[in-house]
Amino acid sequence: MIFMQQNTPNSFLNSNLQVQFSISAKDILNLLNSPQEMAIVSDLWTGDGFYETNCAAVQLGMDVQEFCLRLRAEREIAVQKIRLCIDEWIDSGKRVDKEAAYKRTESRASEAALEAAAYWETSRIVFDRLGTTSNPRLLPRDGSDFENASWKARRIIALVLSSDLRLRIAKCRYEKCKRPYFLLNRPNKTYEHGMFCCIEHNRSATVPRRMQKRRRQFQAKLIEWAAAYVRRNGIADWQKSVPFKEKLAKHLVRLIAKEYAPPRDAITKNWVTRNWVEIQAKAAV
Numbered sequence: 001m002i003f004m005q006q007n008t009p010n011s012f013l014n015s016n017l018q019v020q021f022s023i024s025a026k027d028i029l030n031l032l033n034s035p036q037e038m039a040i041v042s043d044l045w046t047g048d049g050f051y052e053t054n055c056a057a058v059q060l061g062m063d064v065q066e067f068c069l070r071l072r073a074e075r076e077i078a079v080q081k082i083r084l085c086i087d088e089w090i091d092s093g094k095r096v097d098k099e100a101a102y103k104r105t106e107s108r109a110s111e112a113a114l115e116a117a118a119y120w121e122t123s124r125i126v127f128d129r130l131g132t133t134s135n136p137r138l139l140p141r142d143g144s145d146f147e148n149a150s151w152k153a154r155r156i157i158a159l160v161l162s163s164d165l166r167l168r169i170a171k172c173r174y175e176k177c178k179r180p181y182f183l184l185n186r187p188n189k190t191y192e193h194g195m196f197c198c199i200e201h202n203r204s205a206t207v208p209r210r211m212q213k214r215r216r217q218f219q220a221k222l223i224e225w226a227a228a229y230v231r232r233n234g235i236a237d238w239q240k241s242v243p244f245k246e247k248l249a250k251h252l253v254r255l256i257a258k259e260y261a262p263p264r265d266a267i268t269k270n271w272v273t274r275n276w277v278e279i280q281a282k283a284a285v
């Protein structure tokens with residue numbers, strides 16, 4: 001892992017800094033994508049098996065089972081905290097429907113920024129001279145707690161916010177996506193309808209929304225056309241005249257026929273009746 005100040009320029013982070021640590025981007029994605037039950041037994045935490053074999057040796061008469069349960073509960077909270085902060089961070093790049101990684105900012109992700117800052121403040125670098133490598137390691141300032149879930153959660157949040165992952169981590173916006181967290185290839189692109197892990201999920205999520213939008217826009221166009229017709233040919237109380245409304249409907253059908261793939265092709269006088277207030281308001285402008 002490379003330790004960076006939080007205010008290191010983004011341009012440097014984007015191009016030069018890759019995640020280098022015993023925690024890989026894949027580990028983080030796996031943790032985020034796992035169901036809760038799996039996430040709390042991830043390799044990122046020290047497993048229960050470790051305690052079962054070691055705690056009794058460390059402290060005679062210790063209730064290992066109770067100890068493990070407590071740590072599990074702590075890890076559960078830690079996993080929730082990670083998801084919350086990473087989601088907040090990813091969402092900070094959203095502007096209504098549009099989403100872009102380069103727009104992400106700490107000012108819109110205060111919880112994540114706070115956790116990352118707390119991490120840098122409560123951690124210290126130690127040089128592991130006894131180990132096989134002499135790489136520096138970052139440990140909680142208080143080393144007495146050898147399984148500190150909240151510190152480990154902060155470490156992941158800080159890692160995401162200060163490495164290339166800050167722009168590469170993304171969440172698929174398709175509600176039914178089974179593994180929504182993924183790595184983004186194009187952090188400088190603006191995604192009009194949000195980010196998706198694959199084309200299929202993009203389509204499944206956005207086609208109904210796009211269709212709705214097209215229908216709304218087409219309805220506005222129809223009102224506009226109808227209003228123009230009323231302005232040109234309108235008679236007093238035209239909304240009460242069935243022949244006029246029929247003529248208007250026919251006029252609209254002719255205009256629709258000229259459109260490429262219109263969302264609707266049939267218009268009757270009933271549509272005119274339903275929308276007459278709006279048409280009249282537009283025509284009067």
Ligand SMILES: [Zn+2]
Nearest residue numbers: 172177197201
């Ligand atoms: Zn997906």
